[in-house]
Amino acid sequence: MKTITTLLKIFFAVITLSMVSCSSDDSGNSTGPINSGELKLIAIDTAKVNTISITGTNEQTILNKLVNSSSYIGDFCISPDGTKFIYVNQQMEGTVPNLVFVREIRKANIDGTGDVKLYEIPNPETHIGKIKYCSDGKIFFRTYTNFPDVTQNLHVMNADGTGLTNVSWGSDIIDASDDRAYYLVNTTAGAQILDADADNGLPGMYHTENLSSADDIGDGVFTNDGKYVVIPYKENSTIKAKVVDMATKASETLTLITGLGTGWTNYHLEMASDGKRGIVTITGSDYTKSKTYVFNRETGVVEVPFENNDENIFDVYVH
Template identity: 35%
Template sequence: MKTKILALAAIALFAIVSISCSTSDSEPVSEVVPPVTVGNTGDLRLFVIDTAKVNTITMTGTNETTILNRKVNSNSYIGSFSLNNDASKFVYVDNQGGMVNGLYVQSKSVRVANANGSGDMAIYTAPANTNTVSNDIGFVKYGSSKIYFTTTTQTTVGGAIGTIVKLNSTNFDGTGLLSENYNAAPLSVYKADLTSDGKYLVTMRVAPNIPRIEIMDRTGDNGGGTVIGQEDLTADKERGSAPIFSYNNKFVYYAYAESQSLKVRIFDMTTKTWESKTIATNFTPTSFFMTISVASDNNRGVVVVDSYSNTPTKSYVFNLAGSSFTTFNNNDKTIAYIKAF
């Protein structure tokens, strides 16, 4: 799954980029619905993305239960995944592919389902690829009044590749599709997140030679976007995860490794300040990929680490208010992301 995503992102980075807006007026920022303020104070809920399945597990990695299975063949996989603010529903990117009349055909869609996997339905399907046009879906976000997702369209003409990136929104049933200026680099169509009201965008993008976390007010500069916070991932913040917003839109989080410690970096959207929390010590992998999710209480969460070996990925369940953490090995190496609530 990661190979497919990274391959497209690499192409997009070097493409001739033309950021697209809709032909109609841009969609205004959705009316803010009061977000979760306290969050889940009960048992931590963990949703595991395992290739083409969504499973649930306990905070110790036990009692794995499949709630959704989209596997048709070995080409099936789930891309981005997002819970709504009370974890009663989720939205995800469904990727399928197979031979049709001797030709390989891909199908990519945005789908929504209830938290137990029932009511699963497509609300958007990307146009079919052709010999000269390739379409993809990046990240998705279950917002407070809209569902958001990015799309890329790559067109090859005479050996030149042009890329159009859009940030799209729909009603929860897929109606009312609107497309807007994405306000960010094509590489970050996968490594990004929105606040639930759609106002703020956080991305991991390339600032000359090093990754940069950038937080933008999409309504600033008359819709051009205004940066309200940024931080470069220098050598002392090795291979940071993609950044995420908290459920209540008050914080930005990303995970990183520093001096054999696993840490979480936190940006306060009110004070515009950064702080770090150590969640694990004796962190020894030298080559790895990681993802992070923080629960709705803005305290507990999970970091999944893939050390690029044949061994299963490893989960670190943490508590930002204390120094304790638990770890467990996932059931295989295909698990690269776990969503916490």
């Protein structure tokens, strides 16, 4: 099933974008040191943060938040300079009716040291969605509720957890550009990029990428420099990615994984800080353990995948 965001939600998203975004005269702003050497991979194993080599070996746990079977890391993001990461810590303890929920955003050094809490949700019905560590020292994140009312909100805070700004929100944000001038959403019309400064300071639609042939659309990402958006999607037995040039709005298609089985699949794509290399991790009913593929956006080369060490690794991140 495709990821669906209604046009009504897009309308509210457009109305509120200008309240939380920095204006930009163009779509490609450089940011932070770029890793042009060997890629550094981090695998999320339920509630553990593990470093692994480019071939999936030498796995080491650098942060362990496993308390019980309800512990897991909801989302994760490496800082643009590769020195720190933020993550969503999800915990549940106790028994009904005395359940205790912990939903918080935490920050640590890239080696797992210095783990500190930045933000905690006070309402047990509120969830934390997408998080983004931006190079200007701001952290962008989304919260939402499903009960008793469906609500969505956007937040921006400093990297130390201070200066929280709350803005009413109305759309599922998949990713934001580093300067928060552009936002990516999936809709019934395809993947849409919203521009926070499209018309004399007013937000509006920047580009729609038609993916009507897709069986489902995965979570796309902006490259670190903001020059491209990479959107993974499944088409028949193949995982592909649309690479959208933010300056020209032209796109090209990359074929990442072929020969999928007939069962369900789940896939997760991330781009390295150089904007050229990326990884896609896939799991599903035809996989005993997930597999991670390293690819090059410029050359189209996809390396032979490696199998992750644990069956609970679904998301691998890269710098």
